[in-house]
Amino acid sequence: MTNATPLAPAIKGAPDHYWDALETGDKLRSPGLTITEAHLVNWAGLTGDWVSLHLDAQYAEQTAFGQRICHGPLTLSAALGLMTQTGYFTHVVAWLGLDAVRATKPVLIGDTIRVEAEVTLARETKKPEHGVWSLGYTVFNQHDEVVMNFTSSFLIERR
Structure with a gap:
């Protein structure tokens, strides 16, 4: 039954994307997040x-950055979270x-910050109900400067 007329x-x-929704070479782009x-x-x-570099304004003024900076692992976690907003990660195992x-x-x-990710590997597993995605993440700031990159892999449900 459909609700369409x-x-x-x-x-x-x-x-509702499963493993077969992406293949090697596909690219995804996240929305942005302003770090506060x-x-x-x-x-x-x-x-x-x-750490004072992140939380103590007087201390951070004396560093090479001249101000407080975001924790690296926070940037990483935010990037992973932003990519989930694309809707492609609803069936992560x-x-x-x-x-x-x-x-x-x-x-x-x-x-x-915003994220662009490329699927570097989309492969089947020994179990027919699962596949693997590996993605290369690139995190940009508002000036389109790369602030971080990494790869991450997920076990994904297959149809």
């Missing part, structure tokens, strides 16, 4: 990472890991 289109919800002081403070509270993480430029309070 000639006058009213079908109601659509969140995308609240992100830094909440990350520090959540993780116990109370397991996160398999992370490789080759490089922070290439600091993320400052007020910077807006």
